[in-house]
Amino acid sequence: MKKPLAGLLALAATALALAGCGGDDAGDDGKIGGAITVLTQRTDIVNTVFQDYKKKFEAKYPGTTVKFEAITDYEGEVRVRMNTEDYGDVLLIPNSVNADQLPAFFEPLGTVDEMQGKYRFVRTEQTFGGKVYGLAITGNAQGYVFNKKIWTQAGVTEPPKTPQEFLDALKAIKEKTGATPLYTNYKDGWPLGQWEGARGSVSGDPDAAIKLAKDDSPWAPGKEHFIIDSLLYDAVQAGYTEADPTTTNWEQSKGLLGTGKIATMMLGSWSVVQMQQAAPSADDIGYWPFPNQAGGKFHTVVGGDYKNAINIHSKNKATARAWIDWFTDESNYATDQGGVSPVKSAGMPKTLAGLTAAQTEFIELNPAPKGEEGLAEKIGNAAEIALYDGKYRQGIVDAARGAKNQSKDEIFTNLNKKWSNTRTNLK
Template identity: 80%
Template structure:
């Protein structure tokens, strides 16, 4: 099971029915005492029998008389979306991505205001917030760049991160010629990994307002613009013969072993991927993580954003214990760092898995919240135009054209994307 954040902004057809049962009081709150049972939903089916029981033990030791029950769900987004049409969706749960900002108060208990929480926690200024209130604390956070097999890159003679798309392509060429290893794996068949390329939006420009500005663009796929730079690099890498020979047969689970053991060299994924690749490698030191090959005034940037956010079911009968769990998980469990992620607690140290980013003097930035009324506008334009930026489907078209499976040029695709984007933007104004 992959553990990336499902960054997909779900299309309107899949959005939650607004027949929410939440009326805001959620029944009893166990008289405010931290005691009794809570059910915690999780998408981490791979950790429910290993890591999570240790957390249960520590939490229950801190709060005697509590009992935490985990419920792991494989099709997390799909199943929980259905369950949220009832009151029965656990006490604490990762907030599904299909919940739009304006729906948060219908389903989740506010944890405090942005002003109250922003100095202690990352990701609360613009993620899972509405009306100045915060509805979830990140389980972990991710930096954006690419994961690579350090042994393979070193064998090809590359020991410092490429600074431009051209240098990156030269590195892929050297890997192919000197090692025979597949330089770049797209994970085309699963689709969602191609959406991970969108995560570097803001890193290319070093601009925290990147998403806000994208929503104001009529032609994002124009030379010099971030979308053009990101998608051109994908096209050019595939066109150059640096990706897997048959992308229609890629396999996500297998790819972790292939990168870990040096059969493939590179994947454009969030930093959440590092720990999983290390688990498949002979040595953790074989796996590295570098920033997107683009600099602004001689400096690399990476965007850090929150993964799933723990929220409290507005209908929970034990909100006091649910809140204690959310706070304990963020502040004391060490889950984020253990999983190679960025802690939601601002004062926490960065994990060892991001040492390569730090060594490259990469600046970590968070994207700024959009002005009121423009929240999620770029994603809304993309979804409506059928160019969902984070789901990878339109990038499959780019890969198909680059490998010769479709008779389209890069310029034709980008012109079509610009037209769809501009037309949709005009309608949504």
């Protein structure tokens, strides 16, 4: 992946020089009509739910045609395609795109000031220079999805308050049930990136991302990344995860958790509905906060999922924008998928009842100071510790299961060194 990402960075610099602030030229006649291509990661519902969206949108805007491209390895494939101009009309902004690259690839949708009254997640996510470049398809709380039957069978009916209590619960599950206590979904990679969602939830600090970008040793004892990645390492080392992580299967894992063969997965709350659909009863699936308390209470960061955006090279930006507005305001995708709607006037979903019952405090991360937007992700990408893509956590799993000769201390020391060196070079 190094070569395409390097190309992406180079292209961003070139496009920024050519495109300025993101292109005021609409590239079409400004009228809603004609065909658009929409890229999506939802391979599971592109031929069902999304076809209903297509019918409703085309009925509202006669003369339009929506074509979907569903991509399994969304991050990897789209990142490569963005070295060309051919990456759809509407797409989900890949996590590997740094904030300062947004104007090179995407059309601005409006300013933060204009949009923050109506929409969640626009103050801090996929914004740059006071402009918004994407609207969330849904919002997520952070924690883990679990099979209530299995946890109850193991004697655990309240959410663990510490990492050690969580490990004790996994041990009880292993000893008292036939289920795999915790499933990493190692092979697909991206599910391990979901552990990054605990950033801010561990500390209960809305400035967590800002502080991370200024920290030379995020993996030092007591800090968020030490706590998050220690829990992963310790769970794997203790044998509480799948026997052979190289053979995991994301689509299959949903059915395994739904039917109780897997007990737990560390995923955003978007996962709850998918697990419920794979379970005999939706009531079998629960969602709890990350096992750590700050100030005597659980916290969860509520943030946006992938953001719909307009390809700056699109020849039909008016229809692309109409699709994004319709999808956000009218499709009901977020609520139907058990997520937090990006529309502020919408209520919280029932899928988050477990967080509410645990008296979890919901927080949104604060926007970074001007000039520091997306800085933590930029440091991570440059250091080859991309925080959300799961690759470096695959290394943690490999070491913990004995496939790589590295202790936890050695891993964290190396991560701190790479992070610190990169921070210094980026200053």
